[in-house]
Amino acid sequence: MIFKQLFDQETWTYTYLIADPVSKDAVLIDPVNTHIDEYVKMLDEQGLHLKYSLETHVHADHITASGHLRQRLGAQTGVSQLCGAETADIQIQDGDIFEFADGEQIKTIATPGHTRGSLSFLWRDRVFTGDSLMIGGCGRTDFQGGDAGAQYDSITQRLFTLPEDTLVYPGHDYQQHWVSTIRQERTTNPRLAGKSREEFIDIMKHLNLPKPRLIEEAVPANRRCGLEANERQDTVAVRETARPVRHEISPQDMVAEAKQHISEVNVATAKQLLAEGNIVVVDVREESEYANGHIDNALPVPRGVLEFKIGNIPELADKSKTVLAYCRTGGRSALAAQTMQQLGYKNVLSMAGGFEAWQKEYNRKS
Numbered sequence: 328m329i330f331k332q333l334f335d336q337e338t339w340t341y342t343y344l345i346a347d348p349v350s351k352d353a354v355l356i357d358p359v360n361t362h363i364d365e366y367v368k369m370l371d372e373q374g375l376h377l378k379y380s381l382e383t384h385v386h387a388d389h390i391t392a393s394g395h396l397r398q399r400l401g402a403q404t405g406v407s408q409l410c411g412a413e414t415a416d417i418q419i420q421d422g423d424i425f426e427f428a429d430g431e432q433i434k435t436i437a438t439p440g441h442t443r444g445s446l447s448f449l450w451r452d453r454v455f456t457g458d459s460l461m462i463g464g465c466g467r468t469d470f471q472g473g474d475a476g477a478q479y480d481s482i483t484q485r486l487f488t489l490p491e492d493t494l495v496y497p498g499h500d501y502q503q504h505w506v507s508t509i510r511q512e513r514t515t516n517p518r519l520a521g522k523s524r525e526e527f528i529d530i531m532k533h534l535n536l537p538k539p540r541l542i543e544e545a546v547p548a549n550r551r552c553g554l555e556a557n558e559r560q561d562t563v564a565v566r567e568t569a570r571p572v573r574h575e576i577s578p579q580d581m582v583a584e585a586k587q588h589i590s591e592v593n594v595a596t597a598k599q600l601l602a603e604g605n606i607v608v609v610d611v612r613e614e615s616e617y618a619n620g621h622i623d624n625a626l627p628v629p630r631g632v633l634e635f636k637i638g639n640i641p642e643l644a645d646k647s648k649t650v651l652a653y654c655r656t657g658g659r660s661a662l663a664a665q666t667m668q669q670l671g672y673k674n675v676l677s678m679a680g681g682f683e684a685w686q687k688e689y690n691r692k693s
């Protein structure tokens with residue numbers, strides 16, 4: 328799969344591209360109107376067909392590209408049914424699943440609070456949280472039907488209940504963070520970690536933030552999918568709008584699916600391979616887990632930044648070399664091994680049972 332995290336420097340907004348190089352289906356989440364030509368070029372270069380352009384919410388700080396992407400590429404636009412964006416092709420509801428490529432699914436999780444219609448999207452082991460949950464923060468709740476109590480409930484009951492290793496990709500970041508995990512946010516996010524609902528509401532009440540510069544312009548424009556009031560809303564004469572389907576895919580399913588495509592070795596085999604040498608060991612856990620103990624000479628490459636960092640690691644320049652990936656229990660490393668295979672690595676192994684099994688077997692901390 329193709330996955331890209333794109334950044335708009337003007338508004339600190341992240342846009343995400345998910346695409347399948349085989350079927351050529353592509354999905355954009357939160358595209359920004361000043362980058363339309365770049366998106367079209369990027370999709371064109373890879374022969375991709377934009378199936379969906381989805382919004383996590385009606386933004387107040389930038390204008391969406393979705394209406395123009397619909398006009399130029401025939402993409403279907405999707406916004407929460409609670410956002411008042413009647414011109415969107417799909418009025419998204421909680422639980423809606425967008426299917427694309429061969430069996431890929433993006434599941435909608437309603438996370439109201441920042442706005443009434445705020446949504447998060449779960450794809451594989453990644454959740455795109457918009458302004459509901461950010462890295463070390465969260466979106467403000469003082470306009471557009473915002474509600475701090477609802478925000479707390481959405482984050483703690485819907486997002487923090489996802490598997491701990493789920494990667495969190497926010498709608499904005501102001502400190503050059505790219506990605507986090509549910510565990511990291513649950514345990515370190517200063518607005519949420521250890522905070523009661525009342526404490527959170529009190530924090531949100533006293534943020535004293537200035538009004539967004541573009542709000543008067545952006546909100547009405549985004550309700551029209553970013554088009555001018557007098558612009559035609561569609562370009563394709565007869566448009567077939569598919570309803571998203573509703574069913575569930577669990578994170579356990581994702582790991583099980585990944586394991587069908589990768590090779591696993593047990594701890595004893597891993598140990599033997601290490602003794603024989605000529606193998607690169609990659610620890611895909613978070614840095615804090617690595618710091619608490621790891622296999623000797625393992626390279627710390629957290630799963631969340633693997634695609635971004637891998638090209639800069641000299642030991643991984645030769646894609647034909649055998650790589651052993653491990654995590655805590657073997658789930659994340661299965662997903663990482665699959666990602667590395669897709670990036671062209673020929674011999675990637677995932678260690679079943681992970682570092683916990685390793686420690687149990689050898690009863691020591693490396």
Ligand SMILES: [Fe+2]
Binds near residue numbers: 384387441466
């Ligand atoms: Fe927002």
